[in-house]
Amino acid sequence: MSVVQAQGLGLTFNTNDGPVHALSNVNLTIEKGEFVSFIGPSGCGKTTFLRVIADLEQPTDGTITVNGLSPREAREARGYGYVFQAAGLFPWRTIERNVALPLEIMGYPKVEIAQRIARTLDLVNLKGFEKKFPWQLSGGMQQRASIARALAFDADLLLMDEPFGALDEIVRDHLNEQLLQLWDRTNKTICFVTHSIPEAVYLSTKIVVMSPRPGRVTDVIESTLPKERPLDIRESPEFLAIAARVRDGLRAGHSYDD
């Protein structure tokens, strides 16, 4: 069974300046265990698509299923974890209480909450920072804590909306590497929105190239890179070939405009 299946998906926002076609005729299937990146310029609907999967926006056309359910049912079954652009940690809670937040809401028993906090903070290398408050941590650490929060409960699908967009290049490389390891260890399905071509190519098994006005998919690239990916794979000819294809796809989308 596919994790996400979209058919003829469209979403039109009615604004004061007339309708905005955020998504139009999107057909996409995401299989279990895939790492799918969505790349495209601002306004291409990549975040909107992620939000439709998460039932934070309702489509106006077509159908979409998440884990075989409607997005609403999938959300109510706590079928996915969502990582936002900013860490969004609650400043009045320590790091461990932030990670515990979804577990408290979902009614996990106390003992299990403690175990899961320890396990997920270990997974994102934040051991020893349990009692710190978010504002005592760097931006990269905050974002790792927010990933831990999304991993704390057992959702097989992880939706990530430009999670590293606000971080500097060095921290970003480091977190990309860690994210790949984490994906390898947990065997989750990851949907990852990004602006960055190298990030998309480095991380993904599948790259979805999108273009704006109306937001649509222009190319779907299956990556031929091996699962084991050291950072210097980014200089290999294979990597550069995929990156070139992504860039072509983006350019094709842009020529539509001007």
Next chain:
Amino acid sequence: MSGLRVSWQGGLAALLALAALLMLPIAEPSAGGPSVTAAILLLVALAIAVDAAPAGTMVRAAALLVGAHAGVYLLLGDLGSVNGAARGAFYLLLVSCWLLAWRLVSVLSSIRAASRTGEVALRLVIPFLFGVWILVLWEAIVRGAGIPFVLLPPPSAIAARIGNSLPILAADVNQTIFKAVLVGYVMGCGAGFLAAIAADRFVFMRRGLLPVGNMVSALPIIGVAPIMVMWFGFDWQSKAAVVVIMTFFPMLVNTGAGLAASGHMERDLMRTYASGYWQTLFKLRLPAAMPFIFNALKINSTLALIGAIVAEFFGTPVVGMGFRISTEVGRMNVDMVWAEIAVAALAGSVFYGVIALLERAVTFWHPSIRGG
């Protein structure tokens, strides 16, 4: 080794003291006589000299402290019990002492405290000196110029009145603060808070209550005090009712704004967890609203005091701060009025301070408190 460094306050104080020397005596009649005059001039001169000398900061501060305060103490003593006895030299020396105190505060402000206790002590001492000098100048001008007692009594008379009337003041505080203000405050703030939650939860409440509340808030609420007296009787209950009405609306509006203060992303996050209304309320929206709620609690702490005191002007048993103020002013006992005002100011400050401390403990995470 640097030589003499005269500060501008020190230099000006010296000039004024010299001018005073030419315009002696200090008061007519002088209670202390020439020996006291000489002592004042000596103290002032000594403080100026030590401050200008290359001495340590603490030595200079000590000299200024003694010079300014012993000087002004003797100066006030020289007036004796005759009001309006002061002559030009009195004011010149008063300003001279005040400049030394000013210099003392600026010397203290420049100290970098080595320890935490030192820092706290400095933070308390500087405003304390400032406050003391407001009282000193008030006392000196009122007594020196012989301002009529009913217009403005000197602080020393107010302090004496407070000291002599402690049982009456205690009974008034008990009646007004511990009954009317506290009960009204808790009920008014609590009701405003619950109404804000209800308005948030139910659309008809939001559409109906908030506009009406806006209108009610525009009413001159103190005008309803006589009606409250008719409804709830002469005792503290009617004053508490006025306080309830006064504190309800600020709490309603601030809590409402606070509930809207949590970010879209945080609310989306709660939605992805399929969190219910009450879970989102308790885990996200109320904590995020706390800075707003404490704002209302602080505003209301002063409003409650005003409301209870003024409400007592409209009928009350023979006890209470507002009752005392309105009757004693009619009997020209203005020192008692001032004593009640001083006690009210003190009570209000303590009330406000307790809430501010509570705020620091609850909203420790807010940038305005953690600083950054």
